[in-house]
Amino acid sequence: MLYPVGMPTPVELDFNPPQPAESARKTDGPPPFESWGRYPAYDAELKHLHWQGDYPRAIDGVHHGALAVGMGRSYGDVCLLKDGTLLQTTTMDRLLDFDPVTGLLTAEAGITLAQILDFAVPRGYFLPVTPGTKYVTLGGAIANDIHGKNHHQAGTFGCHVTQFELVRSDGRRMLCSPTSHPDYFEATIAGMGLTGVIPWAQIRLKPIVSRMIDYQGIQFHGIDEFLDLSSQAAHVEYTVSWVDVTATGKNFCRGIFMQGDHSQAPSPLKLSPKPKLVFPMDLPGFALNRLSVGAFNTLFFHKQMKKRVSALQDYEPFFYPLDAVLKWNRMYGKRGLLQFQYVIPWEHAKEGTVAILFEVAKSGMASFLAVLKAFGDAPSPGMMSFPKPGITLALDFPIRPEKSFALFDRLAEMTREFGGRLYPAKDARMTSTQFQAFYPQWERFARFKDPALTSSFWERVIGGRLGVGGSGR
Numbered sequence: 001m002l003y004p005v006g007m008p009t010p011v012e013l014d015f016n017p018p019q020p021a022e023s024a025r026k027t028d029g030p031p032p033f034e035s036w037g038r039y040p041a042y043d044a045e046l047k048h049l050h051w052q053g054d055y056p057r058a059i060d061g062v063h064h065g066a067l068a069v070g071m072g073r074s075y076g077d078v079c080l081l082k083d084g085t086l087l088q089t090t091t092m093d094r095l096l097d098f099d100p101v102t103g104l105l106t107a108e109a110g111i112t113l114a115q116i117l118d119f120a121v122p123r124g125y126f127l128p129v130t131p132g133t134k135y136v137t138l139g140g141a142i143a144n145d146i147h148g149k150n151h152h153q154a155g156t157f158g159c160h161v162t163q164f165e166l167v168r169s170d171g172r173r174m175l176c177s178p179t180s181h182p183d184y185f186e187a188t189i190a191g192m193g194l195t196g197v198i199p200w201a202q203i204r205l206k207p208i209v210s211r212m213i214d215y216q217g218i219q220f221h222g223i224d225e226f227l228d229l230s231s232q233a234a235h236v237e238y239t240v241s242w243v244d245v246t247a248t249g250k251n252f253c254r255g256i257f258m259q260g261d262h263s264q265a266p267s268p269l270k271l272s273p274k275p276k277l278v279f280p281m282d283l284p285g286f287a288l289n290r291l292s293v294g295a296f297n298t299l300f301f302h303k304q305m306k307k308r309v310s311a312l313q314d315y316e317p318f319f320y321p322l323d324a325v326l327k328w329n330r331m332y333g334k335r336g337l338l339q340f341q342y343v344i345p346w347e348h349a350k351e352g353t354v355a356i357l358f359e360v361a362k363s364g365m366a367s368f369l370a371v372l373k374a375f376g377d378a379p380s381p382g383m384m385s386f387p388k389p390g391i392t393l394a395l396d397f398p399i400r401p402e403k404s405f406a407l408f409d410r411l412a413e414m415t416r417e418f419g420g421r422l423y424p425a426k427d428a429r430m431t432s433t434q435f436q437a438f439y440p441q442w443e444r445f446a447r448f449k450d451p452a453l454t455s456s457f458w459e460r461v462i463g464g465r466l467g468v469g470g471s472g473r
């Protein structure tokens with residue numbers, strides 16, 4: 001057994017599901033592996049990794065490149081490889097070690113944050129950083145250096161990763177941490193899966209005494225009120241805003257500022273119930289339009305009748321409101337959705353955000369998942385990490401090539417003009433010129449690329465299958 005470089009022998013915690021015997025591991029079924037936006041849709045061979053020794057063995061005879069993938073919760077093509085080989089890691093989902101005193105948890109990289117929460121919450125621990133869905137893998141969280149509602153206090157997920165192993169296609173295995181192979185540590189956090197395969201990682205969890213969040217929702221009108229609320233809430237751990245991007249005139253940039261802290265009043269740390277609702281079918285493309293989304297937004301804004309409401313809320317609806325309905329991306333129909341997320345640094349954050357919101361409202365393209373947040377200034381440990389101090393806005397649009405692509409392209413260009421950048425995990429459109437302007441450090445990063453690995457995103461923004469980066473196998 002290869003486990004693990006520099007780590008104790010894995011403890012088979014009771015929590016772990018039984019693993020299939022080697023002989024029972026069936027060869028891998030047909031694709032399809034989709035990203036969350038379901039655009040673009042590419043064929044690829046799908047192989048499952050079961051333990052860290054499977055890579056590089058799994059790519060023997062593979063000539064069109066390979067890419068490790070997790071839950072496919074990235075929206076665009078950062079987790080896709082057209083006609084290549086995808087190495088799905090969700091079959092590597094065991095917990096390896098947990099220290100109940102320090103909160104240090106070591107697990108295989110295909111474990112999901114949902115599985116970690118099921119283990120950790122009843123033991124009085126929570127994720128240090130979580131995105132808006134818990135159905136992402138540990139490996140995926142590291143590879144995109146994800147951020148959450150506590151970015152202004154806690155920085156990115158990578159800030160809480162103490163070490164991981166990196167396996168390269170030449171069979172080399174490296175223990176990476178801030179002190180061991182620190183250059184590979186830095187390149188792999190937000191490395192978009194291109195520097196090697198992460199078989200396991202260790203993170204530091206944070207203690208909690210309750211599942212509950214002390215929540216406040218505050219209505220705001222306009223960017224200035226949003227900015228005031230963000231600075232008043234600097235001491236609150238979690239802040240995020242929903243903004244009505246369909247509103248114009250005096251309602252322009254109205255929204256709800258949501259803030260919360262883990263409750264300090266002890267209460268039972270029960271397991272979360274499993275979600276029961278599944279979005280039943282693909283909606284027809286016309287179902288989401290300016291009228292339906294506009295009506296939803298008005299209802300959502302007025303659902304909160306008062307200017308300010310306070311409540312004690314379970315962490316599930318606070319962090320993961322969308323996870324209550326599985327496969328909700330079907331709402332966008334078979335053509336899928338485009339996400340667009342920028343960060344614009346403080347220097348131009350306000351004017352850039354107003355200009356972009358104005359452009360969206362003017363376009364008539366509807367987005368009802370519009371999330372606005374002020375990032376903090378904690379440095380991200382990843383060479384290619386997306387967050388930086390400023391305002392971030394995430395929007396999504398149903399795919400209507402003639403309209404949404406043109407709007408996206410305009411917004412991406414505006415982002416560049418305001419000195420911002422887009423988030424690869426949420427992207428399917430940025431051009432190679434834009435990417436290289438957003439991430440001028442890409443050439444340094446490319447030196448750490450594993451020559452056997454690539455993605456459709458990388459090919460789109462850099463070009464050439466397996467063409468750029470890394471030293472030979």
Ligand SMILES: Cc1cc2nc3c(=O)[nH]c(=O)nc-3n(C[C@H](O)[C@H](O)[C@H](O)COP(=O)(O)OP(=O)(O)OC[C@H]3O[C@@H](n4cnc5c(N)ncnc54)[C@H](O)[C@@H]3O)c2cc1C
Nearest residue numbers: 070071072073074131132137139140143146147192193198
């Ligand atoms: C509803 C929703 C809300 C979201 N909210 C947020 C948010 O608030 N903040 C945020 O930052 N993101 C957010 N995201 C995006 C999501 O968190 C990231 O895209 C995340 O990386 C997805 O993880 P995954 O397991 O699905 O990985 P995938 O999407 O399958 O892969 C993502 C990347 O990780 C790499 N990778 C995966 N496993 C490994 C491994 N073992 N070794 C090496 N590389 C690997 C892949 O190559 C790929 O480049 C959200 C997504 C959804 C659908």
